[in-house]
Amino acid sequence: MNLNFEKYAQEGNRYLNELAKELGHPEDRDRAARILRAVLNTIRDMVPPSENLQLIAQLPMFLKATYLEGYTLRKASAKPRSLDDFFSEVKKNSGRSADYDFPSEEVVRVAVQKVLSSLMRFVSPGEMEDIVAHMPKGVKQFIAESAMLQRHNLSTE
Numbered sequence: 001m002n003l004n005f006e007k008y009a010q011e012g013n014r015y016l017n018e019l020a021k022e023l024g025h026p027e028d029r030d031r032a033a034r035i036l037r038a039v040l041n042t043i044r045d046m047v048p049p050s051e052n053l054q055l056i057a058q059l060p061m062f063l064k065a066t067y068l069e070g071y072t073l074r075k076a077s078a079k080p081r082s083l084d085d086f087f088s089e090v091k092k093n094s095g096r097s098a099d100y101d102f103p104s105e106e107v108v109r110v111a112v113q114k115v116l117s118s119l120m121r122f123v124s125p126g127e128m129e130d131i132v133a134h135m136p137k138g139v140k141q142f143i144a145e146s147a148m149l150q151r152h153n154l155s156t157e
Contacts, residue, residue, distance in 0.1 A: 012062030
């Protein structure tokens with residue numbers, strides 16, 4: 001099997017360009033990358049390793065490294081208990097740029113929704129259901145609404 005890193009880089013760059021545009025900042029790919037990483041790391045830390053492996057298997061190569069960045073099996077993290085806690089974890093995972101990337105609660109909400117919608121292009125509905133099963137009730141509802149929006153967007157294109 002030949003690994004074509006140029007192809008993965010092109011796909012990753014295309015994805016980041018699209019995500020930056022969807023987030024309303026087409027000129028700021030770095031911001032899109034930080035937001036993507038923050039959301040992925042928050043989700044990753046909320047689900048058990050077996051589910052992470054199943055999700056990773058469905059992600060394209062250019063998203064796998066972002067998803068796994070900083071991951072350890074021994075890391076014990078506090079799981080968010082509410083949607084607000086989930087959004088706080090996303091901001092925390094954005095690091096020093098959190099206030100710039102997420103200046104308001106509404107920006108966090110929209111950014112998370114856009115990232116989730118973009119992931120649903122790659123992840124089967126069954127796997128997304130498995131991931132969502134490990135989330136608190138408010139997060140489950142939020143992700144379900146994001147999935148409905150994604151299906152609507154796909155049906156109107």
